[in-house]
Amino acid sequence: MMKELLTLEKELKEIQEEGNKKIAEYQAEINAAIENEEEANKAVIKAKQGDDPKAYAKAIEEKRMAQNIAQYYEGKIEQIKDDPFITECEYNNYT
Numbered sequence: 001m002m003k004e005l006l007t008l009e010k011e012l013k014e015i016q017e018e019g020n021k022k023i024a025e026y027q028a029e030i031n032a033a034i035e036n037e038e039e040a041n042k043a044v045i046k047a048k049q050g051d052d053p054k055a056y057a058k059a060i061e062e063k064r065m066a067q068n069i070a071q072y073y074e075g076k077i078e079q080i081k082d083d084p085f086i087t088e089c090e091y092n093n094y095t
């Protein structure tokens with residue numbers, strides 16, 4: 001019984017470490033997207049002051065894309081946080 005509990009604990013730690021690794025990767029993507037959004041904001045302001053509506057539209061599109069990417073990875077992080085480490089069936093098998 002003790003051996004099974006140690007095995008289960010080891011498996012849970014591995015799952016948790018994998019989740020933490022993914023969260024760190026996703027957070028790096030979010031940070032990059034935020035930086036891109038800040039650059040896009042500057043481009044929007046510059047394009048708005050200019051006379052080229054296509055440049056403005058492109059800057060807005062890049063800003064929106066950066067926002068969407070950040071939201072996508074935020075959703076991935078929430079998904080990891082919301083998913084249980086083990087299923088109810090797996091839990092019942094060990095108890």
